[in-house]
Amino acid sequence: MSTVIKNGTIVTADLTYKSDVLVEGGKIVAIGEGLVGDKTLDATGCYVMPGGIDPHTHLEMPFMGTYSSDDFESGTRAALAGGTTMVVDFALPSPGQGLLDAMQMWDNKSTRANCDYSFHMAITWWGEQVFNEMEAVVKRGINTFKHFMAYKGALMVNDDELYASFQRCAELGATPLVHAENGDVVAELQAKLLAAGNNGPEAHAYSRPSQVEGEATNRAIMIADMAGAPLYVVHTSCEEAHEAIRRAKMAGKRVWGEPLIQHLTLDESEYANPDWDHAARRVMSPPFRDKKHQDSLWAGLQSGTLSCVATDHCAFTTEQKRFGVGDFTKIPNGTGGLEDRMPMLWTHGVETGRLTPNEFVAVTSTNIAKILNCYPKKGAILVGADADIVVWDPAKTKTISASKQQSAIDYNVFEGKEVKGLPRYTLTRGQVAVTDGDMTCESGHGAFVAREPNGTV
Amino acid sequence: MSTVIKNGTIVTADLTYKSDVLVEGGKIVAIGEGLVGDKTLDATGCYVMPGGIDPHTHLEMPFMGTYSSDDFESGTRAALAGGTTMVVDFALPSPGQGLLDAMQMWDNKSTRANCDYSFHMAITWWGEQVFNEMEAVVKRGINTFKHFMAYKGALMVNDDELYASFQRCAELGATPLVHAENGDVVAELQAKLLAAGNNGPEAHAYSRPSQVEGEATNRAIMIADMAGAPLYVVHTSCEEAHEAIRRAKMAGKRVWGEPLIQHLTLDESEYANPDWDHAARRVMSPPFRDKKHQDSLWAGLQSGTLSCVATDHCAFTTEQKRFGVGDFTKIPNGTGGLEDRMPMLWTHGVETGRLTPNEFVAVTSTNIAKILNCYPKKGAILVGADADIVVWDPAKTKTISASKQQSAIDYNVFEGKEVKGLPRYTLTRGQVAVTDGDMTCESGHGAFVAREPNGTV
């Protein structure tokens, strides 16, 4: 059965033109005028764009014997509702656990996914087993390894481990990723704040100032440079980190930065909310920042010094958040965003004139596919590409509300925000999953996307 | 009659893949495996890339009653020999001359072109006629207007004229271009050097230091920003100008920089050559720079803060150069490069590991087509695009020599340099113009490329 998308304007990272798109067998089989198919989707007044890719999610993330509330089923359903057709999640080995073991666990979690997905593998400790299994992981189609420079005593790895792992990545043609905050300093500041009686969610922000992120970003860039590897910096939230990335790029280094939709549109004043729940629900790392950092992030998207927009979607419920009442360091870190990333970015980016529609596609999809090396299977409107497509209606509006969302969390950090620009249709490998807000996605439809090493970008 | 390019690897600005390309009626009509055509070009071991675009040439440029030696026939022949399939030349009205008059003159010059071409229109004076004719020029398919901040008393326009013209560009959806050097200061330095008896070609470089270019670049960016226009800075040759462009981009401004292949590969030591002719043949503005500026330009291409590689090809003969014996300010400004841009950039960029093949395509062709708004007609390997294609043999070598070149000049600034990476075939709108160095191009085949205003880039 074939499907044709008619009367729309195709918008890709580098082109805008009117044409129909014919889909069959999960792929784009033709682009041209006057195409016909078994089924017709009307895209009048709409942009036909590559579906969004969220390069940074934590679905069914383990926490104190429970899990974050969005699993691969509800998480990918939320994604599709917002025009995102692929997510890349993090396989997180426990200290001492093998990488292949962890991958098995994440494979198991993802069986009910509604859209395609891939994994990053985290390097949470170092040893010969890790060194060896990295090769097997790459052979399994994972070419990206995540490193935490914070979360001391838990996920954090030290500089010599970073160097060793980055060097291994270089050998394997893989790309290291970093969560860049100086974990030693964060731990010291946390202790100091708690000792002074500052135990509320606002102290979370005080304990992770932008300088601490900027420093770690700068350090990771140097270590990658010495090890001969490129570097992808997740959740770049501030001018200091952006400055380090810019400076590296100016020296010809291959470094990418990933701002989150939350940091682009929300600020630290959220933590001043007298409602503990309100503030705690916004606790994530890095925390929301002063507005001047937002200017920096938007300019980075405009100039290309920042490359991708993600969510770090990690949907802890209010109940889980309350584990940290009386001690902000125990509040689980994470917020939602998967469902709202595309409409929020369109509203605050394209509607305001900051970004062109082509740039919107680049930072939500195409750049990500290129950097993660699954382009043009993903991130493209090209014959032969997967039919992961969003038919975007720039006139469609809604007010964001947890009460109406697909995501399983009981709140939404964007609650009450108006958005303009929403999917009319979302297609995952040719299957229509969303029609004007109605969900017709299918649990288990999503497939793992293997990504080769040695990307040419 | 159709032509198929077989067994090659297609390299575009964002993709690398093996596929055949079928060409018919001057356009790409199919991309895929196992294509057949009336004629077959073997691309085994080669990259199939969009033909190069040189955004900055001066063919048959008027000088003291004569003309620069390469006209549109020999110039475009030289271009094709080097893998370049489109040139953008500058229509230069004399002071007081109307823009449409000038365009007519350039139309007349270009009738014998061997490949496609377009024009930039220069704004060399300001008045109501210029203001009005700019609209007609845009309607004729020219969306770029060039401004000289140097050449005081001749082509130079002042800040209020720049502002007025940039504002007019903004209204018309056109993009202003600038030759950025502070003409007042250059004139003072020239006078001072001549007064001190420094009249040789090396004084040309002393009279145009990098600071003078950096300042003008910075000024043009501010004026464009105030007028609401984007800005394209031609022949960015130094760190100071690059820094101004970077800083602007970091503030979210839409500014592009264009290094020349000469500045990327040659340096100021050329002017120290005791042979007056040798030095004078390298006289161009901006002059060749200290090597540290080369590092800056290469890093700009790597990081994307510089966008295009051009030549400013303006082929004055040794005899014409000698008009400036005894007074360096009278040496006509300009060198060749059209034939050598692609091989020199491949050799010094891709062979050295500085640039990926995809980035090579971006900076020699695709970025240019996008910025000048003729993408994907040009700069693309896509079905429907013009079949301006170069089949690039990365193993082919030669030694550059004036004695063997297509260009009409009697010397070559790259004389004796070895290059690795040359066209096996060059196709202009489907016509095979070059086969392993043999020229089969056709005078008059080249057509004007109209470029719409309001590009989305």
Place this chain on the structure above:
Amino acid sequence: MSTVIKNGTIVTADLTYKSDVLVEGGKIVAIGEGLVGDKTLDATGCYVMPGGIDPHTHLEMPFMGTYSSDDFESGTRAALAGGTTMVVDFALPSPGQGLLDAMQMWDNKSTRANCDYSFHMAITWWGEQVFNEMEAVVKRGINTFKHFMAYKGALMVNDDELYASFQRCAELGATPLVHAENGDVVAELQAKLLAAGNNGPEAHAYSRPSQVEGEATNRAIMIADMAGAPLYVVHTSCEEAHEAIRRAKMAGKRVWGEPLIQHLTLDESEYANPDWDHAARRVMSPPFRDKKHQDSLWAGLQSGTLSCVATDHCAFTTEQKRFGVGDFTKIPNGTGGLEDRMPMLWTHGVETGRLTPNEFVAVTSTNIAKILNCYPKKGAILVGADADIVVWDPAKTKTISASKQQSAIDYNVFEGKEVKGLPRYTLTRGQVAVTDGDMTCESGHGAFVAREPNGTV
């Protein structure tokens, strides 16, 4: 008759120590413990500091046949009230008027000064007479020449005039000063705003954005560099200008920036005041800026990339301001500040911890004396130095109010602001001019301070 200042703590640009100071014949004759004099001033709890120097005032400034309201008498009285013991005013030749003529006019104005003063000479046009008279001006003890890059059609000079004058300064060992705004662009923006019906005082700020100042600063620096002269940039008000100065310093250039106390403490929201008079009284060039620029200016004082704090005191009355009702370009540019500079800077700089007391002395007095080459006659607590001394009481407070000020203007831009830190005594060449707010200064006491060329700074 001798005077001894006892029990105070001497604070200079580089030292803090307890000692008495003995003054006789207008000079400091001894510094040490247990000094005795005919008269004793008690400095218990106070800092004994070099009197302030305001390097930038316009007293009795001509305007439309009238003058700004503070002349040398009331202006220097206001200065002394605030702890400032020397002012440097601008002699402004009319277009075509000789420099010596203008100096004579300013000599005449200054006969009633209550404290010492010096002059900068403005270069408002260029010609052989100006070139020649610059030497005579230097011989008269003026080693600084001011240039306006704005006020097109009036005071503005072009780039070639700047270069010529800066080169002349270099020959004479003098230092050029610039008012740095791009006058062409300001004129265009003014015309555009007026044409759009924006004629109120807020449009004054819109017509002079920070980019316009940054550009001119960058340009002046380049021209000075080419001409071989150092450069002093008056009223640096924004990050863009500061960035240009920083970048120049980083390249080893000798460039100084002078923020005004107004730009350090007031912001553009003043122009949004619905009271036309309120807004118009704040009209000066550059205008007040967004708060982020304040951060930049303070950081510049802390790091030494900005050198001096001035006022640009030019006291137009409300009545004079009203000349611009209906056309903001006709509002005379200027505000007061001479009386409040030192207390406002102490309150917002030292009390807040941004600046040390030593740095306060440096930026209000010593740096200025060094740059203008009248150190250590001025700006020092050293034996042999002029006894221009302020005994500063850090505990003394007041609320600024026009109703109680010495200045002749009918308002105060700092009206209602609380300050902490005020003079207990101000001495001008040994004469006690202020005692806890009581004025005992003497009209005509002030003398011209000649400043030699070729300062060693």
Place this chain on the structure above:
Amino acid sequence: MSTVIKNGTIVTADLTYKSDVLVEGGKIVAIGEGLVGDKTLDATGCYVMPGGIDPHTHLEMPFMGTYSSDDFESGTRAALAGGTTMVVDFALPSPGQGLLDAMQMWDNKSTRANCDYSFHMAITWWGEQVFNEMEAVVKRGINTFKHFMAYKGALMVNDDELYASFQRCAELGATPLVHAENGDVVAELQAKLLAAGNNGPEAHAYSRPSQVEGEATNRAIMIADMAGAPLYVVHTSCEEAHEAIRRAKMAGKRVWGEPLIQHLTLDESEYANPDWDHAARRVMSPPFRDKKHQDSLWAGLQSGTLSCVATDHCAFTTEQKRFGVGDFTKIPNGTGGLEDRMPMLWTHGVETGRLTPNEFVAVTSTNIAKILNCYPKKGAILVGADADIVVWDPAKTKTISASKQQSAIDYNVFEGKEVKGLPRYTLTRGQVAVTDGDMTCESGHGAFVAREPNGTV
């Protein structure tokens, strides 16, 4: 007995004037015209300047059971010969050794000093004893604590230790110092180079690239900022580190950088010398750099973003250096320089026009005294200051040669260099120690200089 220095020109950090100086009891007792004393030193044609202070020496430094060859006797004799009248050495506790113990050891070493000296205390490990003894150390007159971010497995401390110590410094009013190189990365690079068979002295430079220093500098600045302490970065050798310092200063942070005379005048080509001894004698950390870094360091001294010039004098003999034959990581790190710092800086700084004589005094003496908080006892020509004075003859020349030096090392890294500008007389606390190269210094004359915490700089 009094001594008068007659007919000279006094040059301090901020003044240049002709005057005599009268010395008695080790102090300056009068400055003025026509002074008389028991003994007269003729300073005709000379500058009378504060004696140099070297803030960074390692005299009698322990190494493998032996010591570096210059002890406090020969080291301070060499210092005086070159116009330096005070050295600040590093007390280095062994891991686990108490600070007071280490101080006792350094007290013992210094008894034979020919000129005054002070100590920095190194924090080479962390624990309650160190925390507690820091207070006692401060009370003993040491307000500076050194931290090594390199030398992994030996002196290196980690980020949490840095934070803890910096915070302790902040409490005590002390200033932390850092040797800034990323020790983890250095260790990895060393291992990689050795594994690849690169064991010669040139590999020392390869193992410590400038990026590694820049990173650590940036990190230390952040940690100091978080801990609320200022920061002094020793031996700043490269643009990357300088950039980090500049950036910090621009944000208003109190950070100082100290280039060494070696890095200002020598470059990495020294390591390419085929003579193992020649290269190994130049092994120090950071290593000599590419010439572009020299430009950065000089610009830093000119602009004030770098504050002091030191030597890191650590005089290992050729025999000691040879301990590293076959393994560059075993070559003891250190070179001489104490005797040559002042003449080399004058020759390459003042004679070339890069620095004024006042700036020379600032960076060799006054800035150091201020930052280390012993000004104006040291670093000043003021009544009451210690009579540590150098009478500098700008016309005096010599060729540097190990065969004629005071230092005990058997070579000189500046061998064969011509210098212009040398001491005619050097006085240490009034005692004439050098007269035109003749040494009359006295072992044991040197006294410890206690330095209070809470400096006002």
